[in-house]
Amino acid sequence: MVTLQNSDLLKTQCLVGEGWVDAEDGSTIEVTNPFNGEVLGSIPSLSQSQIEKAVADSEQAQISWAAKTAAERATLLHKWADLIDENREDLAVLMTAEQGKPLKESRGEITYANSFIRWFAEEGKRVYGDVIPSTKLTQRITVLKQPVGVCAAITPWNFPSAMITRKAAPALAAGCTMIVKPATETPFSALALGELAIQAGIPKGVLQIVTGKSSIVGGVLTSDKRVHKLSFTGSTEVGRTLMAQCAPTIKKLSLELGGNAPFIVFDDADLEKAADGLITAKYRNAGQTCVCANRIYVQDTIKDEFLKIFLKKVAELSVGDGLKEGVDIGPLINQGALQKVTALLQDALNKGANLLAGGDVNDVSELTMNPTVISDITADMDIAHEEIFGPITTIFTFSDEAEVIKHANDTIYGLAAYFYSNDLARSWRACEGLDYGMVGQNTGILSTEVAPFGGVKQSGFGREGSKYGIDEYITIKYWAQELG
Numbered sequence: 001m002v003t004l005q006n007s008d009l010l011k012t013q014c015l016v017g018e019g020w021v022d023a024e025d026g027s028t029i030e031v032t033n034p035f036n037g038e039v040l041g042s043i044p045s046l047s048q049s050q051i052e053k054a055v056a057d058s059e060q061a062q063i064s065w066a067a068k069t070a071a072e073r074a075t076l077l078h079k080w081a082d083l084i085d086e087n088r089e090d091l092a093v094l095m096t097a098e099q100g101k102p103l104k105e106s107r108g109e110i111t112y113a114n115s116f117i118r119w120f121a122e123e124g125k126r127v128y129g130d131v132i133p134s135t136k137l138t139q140r141i142t143v144l145k146q147p148v149g150v151c152a153a154i155t156p157w158n159f160p161s162a163m164i165t166r167k168a169a170p171a172l173a174a175g176c177t178m179i180v181k182p183a184t185e186t187p188f189s190a191l192a193l194g195e196l197a198i199q200a201g202i203p204k205g206v207l208q209i210v211t212g213k214s215s216i217v218g219g220v221l222t223s224d225k226r227v228h229k230l231s232f233t234g235s236t237e238v239g240r241t242l243m244a245q246c247a248p249t250i251k252k253l254s255l256e257l258g259g260n261a262p263f264i265v266f267d268d269a270d271l272e273k274a275a276d277g278l279i280t281a282k283y284r285n286a287g288q289t290c291v292c293a294n295r296i297y298v299q300d301t302i303k304d305e306f307l308k309i310f311l312k313k314v315a316e317l318s319v320g321d322g323l324k325e326g327v328d329i330g331p332l333i334n335q336g337a338l339q340k341v342t343a344l345l346q347d348a349l350n351k352g353a354n355l356l357a358g359g360d361v362n363d364v365s366e367l368t369m370n371p372t373v374i375s376d377i378t379a380d381m382d383i384a385h386e387e388i389f390g391p392i393t394t395i396f397t398f399s400d401e402a403e404v405i406k407h408a409n410d411t412i413y414g415l416a417a418y419f420y421s422n423d424l425a426r427s428w429r430a431c432e433g434l435d436y437g438m439v440g441q442n443t444g445i446l447s448t449e450v451a452p453f454g455g456v457k458q459s460g461f462g463r464e465g466s467k468y469g470i471d472e473y474i475t476i477k478y479w480a481q482e483l484g
């Protein structure tokens with residue numbers, strides 16, 4: 001079990017329009033701690049009719065929620081954020097227990113998740129329309145911006161809180177209501193956020209958190225014509241499925257999908273900073289983030305010097321139970337994840353990659369993989385093309401700038417890319433040449449609520465955070481008035 005200061009935060013029921021409920025047939029899904037396999041509790045597996053009822057309640061609640069002023073909604077959102085701040089340690093402990101990431105990262109995620117609530121509470125007050133000069137003296141043209149209405153969100157396990165508030169905050173600020181289906185691996189973080197939303201005074205039905213079989217919950221949320229928007233964060237494979245399921249009802253979509261980030265170290269880079277940046281970009285959340293450095297391209301003339309610096313830092317990483325202070329790398333989320341990562345590693349080694357560090361499971365737990373580094377990666381290796389989603393650094397070598405940009409872009413994904421260089425002209429060539437939604441220069445982390453987060457190509461579309469994020473939950477209405 002997990003020990004919390006505020007026991008109200010461990011919710012084992014779903015939050016729907018009528019309040020906290022069990023599955024009508026009593027069915028449940030167990031939730032385990034990936035570090036030690038301990039059962040933390042269980043959550044309901046709601047029925048199709050319960051999800052349909054949630055949609056009806058969301059539609060009803062949206063009428064009065066949208067009738068509030070943006071300032072009134074902001075007050076409630078800030079109260080929600082205040083309660084999240086007050087319960088940050090408990091929320092972090094709950095997240096580490098169900099997801100495995102180190103406590104310091106969980107604390108950081110709660111702060112990051114809360115930043116979206118604070119940001120969009122204020123952005124909701126700036127949903128401005130337009131008055132357009134008409135071509136006729138007797139006509140007036142006005143552009144109104146209004147909330148989309150009932151929205152749905154389906155979110156991943158790797159950021160159990162931030163991926164929810166990155167959607168719910170702009171939706172609620174805009175006057176929409178939202179039904180969230182969190183990953184079944186990490187529901188408690190989502191349900192705790194729901195509890196605090198209710199405590200903040202956000203009316204029942206405005207934010208609902210539902211759990212159950214993905215096919216049942218997702219089947220309703222993607223097909224019900226009363227749901228006007230789906231925001232999905234997860235794998236590209238599932239994104240394709242959900243996009244197709246939403247097509248018959250022409251839903252507004254945001255898709256934040258998979259990544260395959262290149263990380264380029266040019267010969268003019270500060271190698272110490274590049275090594276630090278790569279540690280962050282590769283090993284955060286045990287490599288289980290959509291923006292993790294997946295392919296590391298090091299210019300041949302500085303490769304040996306860079307590897308010497310980097311491998312020293314890798315050796316200093318601490319692997320263990322995320323609930324223990326000082327741990328840098330926790331477990332992978334489940335056996336399937338470990339098997340996928342291990343298979344990618346073995347395939348690379350079988351095809352000639354060199355093992356420079358790690359390569360095995362740490363005996364502290366069945367799912368904790370030691371930080372691993374392999375070099376001499378070639379295009380015939382699966383790891384050169386697939387999203388690794390594990391703590392494996394793959395080192396490629398290059399000589400020519402144009403060549404590396406071409407290789408960096410040779411993927412179906414287009415989420416994040418990174419490069420280290422201090423040359424002005426090269427920086428512009430690299431940033432403009434990299435076909436990605438986000439580019440980090442001389443940094444290994446892009447997470448901030450003030451900038452537009454999202455991808456191109458098969459990493460999806462739509463943007464979250466920034467002044468752009470609220471547009472995903474807004475419709476534009478053009479009003480022509482003939483006064484003559």
Ligand SMILES: NC(=O)c1ccc[n+]([C@@H]2O[C@H](COP(=O)([O-])OP(=O)(O)OC[C@H]3O[C@@H](n4cnc5c(N)ncnc54)[C@H](O)[C@@H]3O)[C@@H](O)[C@H]2O)c1
Pocket residue numbers: 154155156157158159163181182183184214215217218219233234235236238239241242255256257258259289290291387415
């Ligand atoms: N672009 C981003 O912002 C971003 C952020 C985090 C994770 N991701 C991506 O997510 C993936 C890892 O997360 P994951 O394993 O949870 O992804 P996933 O796609 O397996 O699952 C994501 C969510 O979708 C649900 N789901 C799965 N199949 C479904 C279906 N048929 N119908 C309805 N819902 C369904 C899951 O239960 C979960 O809630 C990686 O590819 C990662 O790159 C992307």
Ligand SMILES: O=C[C@H](O)CS(=O)(=O)O
Pocket residue numbers: 158159288289290291446447453
């Ligand atoms: O994995 C997905 C997250 O969006 C990464 S980040 O924390 O937003 O950078």
